[in-house]
Amino acid sequence: MHLALFVIFGLFCLGGALNLLLQRHPINSALSLIVVMSSLAVLYLLLGAEFLALAQIIVYSGAIMVLFVFVIMLLNAGEEEKTHGSRAAYLAGIPGVLALFCVLASTYVTLRTSFGQARLGNFIVTTEELSRVLFRNLLLPFEVTSILILVAILGAVVLARKEQ
Amino acid sequence: MNILIFVLLSLLKVAVVTVIFLTAVAYTVLLERKLVGRIQNRWGPSRVGPFGLMQPLADGLKLFLKEDLMPDAVARPLFILAPIIALSCALISIGVIPFGENIRWHGVDMFQIADVNIGLLVILGVTSVGVYGIALSGWSSNNKYSLLGSLRSTAQMVSYELALGLSVIGVVLRTGSLRLRDIVNVQNTHGILSWNIFGGLQLIAFFIYLMAAFAETNRTPFDLPEAESELTAGYHTEYSSMKFAMFFMAEYANMINVGCVATLLFLGGWSSPFGNLFPAFGGAVVQALLPVFWFVAKVFCFLFLYVWVRGTLPRFRYDQLMGFGWKFLLPIAIANVMVSSLVLAFHG
Known part of the structure; x- marks a missing residue:
């Protein structure tokens, strides 16, 4: 049960993060970021950190992202347009991200034992x-x-x- | 078998509470129209049913049968999503609110849907997410009045959320818990004298909460997001039929939620104002339902106050609204937190 919830909301989180990058309109990106923040809150809850989970919702989803949306609405920001810079960002960005991912993954694999373990479950940190x-x-x-x-x-x- | 009974009873509980809540929302609208009518020296709705009591039914039917207009050039997915966010956030809060003693039947709490350790924070969190309903409706409508309305609303709600959050800290400090049942249990020893508003010395906090809550629910004198003389109807100008009805229901559901939270935090929840002055009478059923009666009565008084204020006070100007929130309510709320914690540290 807990594992299933963890996987589902982990996927929500990743999907939201990818959508944040792929969307062309700033307000859609902001909304995807809200999805990321809220699914992170559920992950905290699964780890037993109930206060942290709700603080995440109140502070990040409820206050900071509202200000993001507010600024986007106030400036009436339109869709992004492609420039030379965006081409360069694709060329440098995608290999860069892949390289960073490889470095993180290999670090994790080598240091896995010394990280200690987090449990998912029915316990609560008050x-x-x-x-x-x-x-x-x-x-x-x-x-x-x-x-x-x-x-x-x-x-x-x-x-x-x-x-x- | 046991888990089956648990699931069935829980589903039943959710269904009953939702139906009662939605009915209460409909009749709050009637209460407002009736009371404002009396304040303005006219009758209010009086044609449908005795004393106009069937008016909510007629209103609902009318809204349901209206054409659902979809204006050109709206951001379609967000335009549809916005009223859903607004209404669902307004309906979720009732799930953690306890409205009677903790009486168990087959191991299921009869008078609360979910007993959450951090119930108070859940309510604050859901309220803060509810802002998106109004913010997105104005943006997606592609209408300058809607946009101005939702900009005002967003700024107002973010500003007053601070004062609202700080005003409840004194109560939490006195209880030492964020669980709503614990907060009420601290207050039900000596009747009205041990309610947080008197015995907990949270009178100032109560008034801060009251004013911040009026602003959070966009009610007069803080109803700038839908100031009809300047913005036609504010953020829901472009909405019609059930989509408009959802915003309307969300507003009144939020009023009831705020009333419930004020009752739980400051007015002793379901506890009787007389404490144990009178001996227990009636059977077990009467004793179980009496707390629910007190709870509903307190929430009703709060709703009455809401309507009374609406019928009495004019609207704030926008700069006055912001100045009031940041320069008056917030410093007082911080001072209240400091004084409460000092008193509790030396006498508690």
């Missing part, structure tokens, strides 16, 4: 356990990330400020 890890063991990275986001917000404010 929000309490997650926050204990996050606010005790990983407190420093957590705070550093929040400062990083604060810097990004300040940067956005500076960029959006009207000239005096």
